[in-house]
Amino acid sequence: MNAQFDSGQIVVTAGIHAFMENDPHFSQHVHHFLARHLSGDWGDLCTEDWATNEEALLDGYRLFSAYKQEGMPPIWIITEADRSVTTILLPDEY
Numbered sequence: 001m002n003a004q005f006d007s008g009q010i011v012v013t014a015g016i017h018a019f020m021e022n023d024p025h026f027s028q029h030v031h032h033f034l035a036r037h038l039s040g041d042w043g044d045l046c047t048e049d050w051a052t053n054e055e056a057l058l059d060g061y062r063l064f065s066a067y068k069q070e071g072m073p074p075i076w077i078i079t080e081a082d083r084s085v086t087t088i089l090l091p092d093e094y
Helices: 015-024 022-039 047-059
Strands: 009-012 063-067 074-079 085-089
Touching: 009 015, 009 047, 015 022, 015 085, 022 074, 022 085, 047 063
Parallel strands: 009 085
Antiparallel strands: 063 074, 074 085
16 A cells, blocks of 8 residues: 555554554554555545545645454554654544
8 A cells, every 4th residue: 555645653552552562463453554544544434534534635634544343442543734643542542
């Protein structure tokens, strides 16, 4: 997948880090979801939120993706408007 924007520094929260340390399968999903996010596949968002991201991609605003995988906690990925940081987190860590 080709990146549609600069990710900046990629960071994970404590919750994501703990899951990744304990489950290599989870870690693979995180990397896959990050690739989807960077390619402009915003995951499991409603049509309105997907459109907001498409505008943000063009206008330089914050980008948000949400991904669900059966048997795993939901994962959110947020790239800041200035593209300096992309954070991978659990919803309850927001």
